[in-house]
Amino acid sequence: MQLSIIVPTYNEAPNVGELVRRVAAATEGIDAEIVFVDDSSDATPDEVVRVAASAPLPVRLIHRARRRGGLGGAVLEGLEAAEADACLVMDGDLQHPPEEIPALWQRFRRGDVDVVVASRYVGGGTSGGLADRTRVLVSKASTGLTRAMFPIRLKDVSDPMTGFFLIDRRTVDTETLTPRGFKILLEILARRSLRVAEVPFDFATRHAGESKASVRQGVHFLTQLTALRFGKMSLFAVIGGLGALVNLAIMWGLTHAGVDYLVAAIIAAETTIIGNFLLQERFVFQDMTGAASGVWSRFAKSFAFNNAEALIRIPIIALMVETWHFSAVVAAAITLVFAFVLRFVFHSLVVYAPQRVGEVSPARHFLDELDAQAMSPGEL
Numbered sequence: 001m002q003l004s005i006i007v008p009t010y011n012e013a014p015n016v017g018e019l020v021r022r023v024a025a026a027t028e029g030i031d032a033e034i035v036f037v038d039d040s041s042d043a044t045p046d047e048v049v050r051v052a053a054s055a056p057l058p059v060r061l062i063h064r065a066r067r068r069g070g071l072g073g074a075v076l077e078g079l080e081a082a083e084a085d086a087c088l089v090m091d092g093d094l095q096h097p098p099e100e101i102p103a104l105w106q107r108f109r110r111g112d113v114d115v116v117v118a119s120r121y122v123g124g125g126t127s128g129g130l131a132d133r134t135r136v137l138v139s140k141a142s143t144g145l146t147r148a149m150f151p152i153r154l155k156d157v158s159d160p161m162t163g164f165f166l167i168d169r170r171t172v173d174t175e176t177l178t179p180r181g182f183k184i185l186l187e188i189l190a191r192r193s194l195r196v197a198e199v200p201f202d203f204a205t206r207h208a209g210e211s212k213a214s215v216r217q218g219v220h221f222l223t224q225l226t227a228l229r230f231g232k233m234s235l236f237a238v239i240g241g242l243g244a245l246v247n248l249a250i251m252w253g254l255t256h257a258g259v260d261y262l263v264a265a266i267i268a269a270e271t272t273i274i275g276n277f278l279l280q281e282r283f284v285f286q287d288m289t290g291a292a293s294g295v296w297s298r299f300a301k302s303f304a305f306n307n308a309e310a311l312i313r314i315p316i317i318a319l320m321v322e323t324w325h326f327s328a329v330v331a332a333a334i335t336l337v338f339a340f341v342l343r344f345v346f347h348s349l350v351v352y353a354p355q356r357v358g359e360v361s362p363a364r365h366f367l368d369e370l371d372a373q374a375m376s377p378g379e380l
Helices: 013-026 044-052 070-081 098-108 133-149 184-191 215-230 232-256 261-283 295-322 328-351 362-373
Strands: 003-009 032-038 059-063 086-089 115-119 165-168 196-200
Touching (some): 003 013, 013 044, 098 196
Parallel strands (some): 003 032, 115 196
């Protein structure tokens, strides 16, 4: 097998037949296969099976019961399952025209690069398939921000946000990747220096179905970018900073409503402790939850520590207000800064610590029962 074409799909049933037909035509003369990695809730997997029965090239289906890592995780599973070392990744909505596959393949075959990127922003490439001017502006702004944050690794890449590329999978260290969503090429390029070439392509309109772009995906992108550039501690800091602002806002609102500042501090602390835990589960420590204790156990540890820390911090706030005449909000802000480092260390080393093999306590059995009835971390 010379080329494996990996197509991550989510509810793309109307596009499967046309995609396979056009890929087969474009890869005539190339020993190629198509690997669909599917997370759909519609008839997409059934359609893949139906089309594969009469397709002129091998078509395989990997249907994932759990969408681990989103689209990026699907691409990684496709890379691992591929028959060929040369793997081309493309979307299932036909916005990545299959007719461009020969251009990527011919450039890759020169043997002087590790990855060939199909770019909307080089040569004669276009981004006409974006729905409107707002999408175009967001795309270009995101690309500019990404390149600014990785000026060395992305110096030869005009379109690091594309999902259309051909890569030698032997250059990808999957152990270092923690896919959080849909920008897997960015993850790969940011983790390791690779030899890159680009070919232009025209980003087409969708053949059928609806776009998956959303505000949630935008949040995933910013989270991924922050994690790649600055690491876990910075993400923890961002969430902690947002929590601190919410904490101060609640205190300000309650004290201006006539609530005693100590009562206001307690209410603000409890609210932000819970909110921060949910955000940390989703965006900071999601790659550590599998080996750690259950979600209710993690919550119990986090909640207990943060309340213990608050029991120490709130009297200090009182001392600063009553004795040193700080304002309540300023005193809370100062103590939150000092609490940040302690919180990060405790969560990294205790809350999300891998479980010891064979160590199961009665409390753990009880918490596991609760976990079985709770939402998974990915749903929180």
